[in-house]
Amino acid sequence: MIRAAAMALAMAIALPAAAQDAAPLASERPKPRPEPGPDVEAPRQASPEEAADNGTGTADPPTEAREAGRRDVLRLDDASQASCLAALRDLGVVFQEVAAVVPDDDADCGILQPVKVSDIAPGITLIPEAVVRCPTAQAMAAWVQDFVLPAAARLADRGALVAIETGTGYDCRRRNDQADGDLSEHAFGNAFDVMGFRFEQGPPLRIEPRAAQGDMAEAFQAAVRASACLDFATVLGPGSNAFHDDHLHLDILVRTNGFRLCE
Numbered sequence: 001m002i003r004a005a006a007m008a009l010a011m012a013i014a015l016p017a018a019a020q021d022a023a024p025l026a027s028e029r030p031k032p033r034p035e036p037g038p039d040v041e042a043p044r045q046a047s048p049e050e051a052a053d054n055g056t057g058t059a060d061p062p063t064e065a066r067e068a069g070r071r072d073v074l075r076l077d078d079a080s081q082a083s084c085l086a087a088l089r090d091l092g093v094v095f096q097e098v099a100a101v102v103p104d105d106d107a108d109c110g111i112l113q114p115v116k117v118s119d120i121a122p123g124i125t126l127i128p129e130a131v132v133r134c135p136t137a138q139a140m141a142a143w144v145q146d147f148v149l150p151a152a153a154r155l156a157d158r159g160a161l162v163a164i165e166t167g168t169g170y171d172c173r174r175r176n177d178q179a180d181g182d183l184s185e186h187a188f189g190n191a192f193d194v195m196g197f198r199f200e201q202g203p204p205l206r207i208e209p210r211a212a213q214g215d216m217a218e219a220f221q222a223a224v225r226a227s228a229c230l231d232f233a234t235v236l237g238p239g240s241n242a243f244h245d246d247h248l249h250l251d252i253l254v255r256t257n258g259f260r261l262c263e
Helices: 002-014 017-022 048-052 078-090 134-153 216-228
Strands: 094-097 114-121 124-133 161-166 191-199 234-236 248-251
Touching: 078 134, 114 134, 124 134, 124 191, 134 161, 134 191, 134 216, 134 248, 216 248
Parallel strands: 124 161
Antiparallel strands: 094 114, 114 124, 161 191, 191 248, 234 248
8 A cells, every 4th residue: 555655656746747737626617708898889780671681571670760759759658548538438429549640751740549539429420530639539529518518509499419510630731731830730639620510400500700790600609619728728710810710720739837829
């Protein structure tokens, strides 16, 4: 046993020092992959044309997203939209949710959560149907129920109100149909135009200049117009300007400090 130990010691002494130094005591842990620093250029995104040739059949996402526009800002969160739709049902509005309106020719216009309204109250049809945002329809329905119907009931010789003649709901255009300038609230589904009212009997009562006529038609038009400013932020009609002599423009534009424009 003493001889075996002596031989092992002799062999150890005979090994070259460099070989002893090279033998690791334990394997090294792999070094973590370095994170790209601020001076490291990120991989280039392929263009849509290149992506079409990459065999995936789909284009890579754009490197820069479109800047959020007004239609994006006006989108309600899911809970608020659901609450608005429930309010429409409670008010007896007949409507359907339709596909988002995102026009190709104008990136600023559109409605991301539109509804198409056919009846604004039980038995009161919109002619024609109107596509607007849900809050616009809710304001319209509340106005009709709280003010238009009671006022219409005073026109005893006409019978019940059966329809409201509409002008424009959604429409991607500038204010007052001008070629340039600010977009109209119609361009976002925030506005609604009323052209007239149809009753069971007699001709429609259309919106028109009625100053000093002194009849019930004038009184009715004045009453519904004035009351509309309780539900809408903007009310324009005959006398406001030449562009509104044949209809009531109603919109829900939010202004500083809740300011309302009623002319």
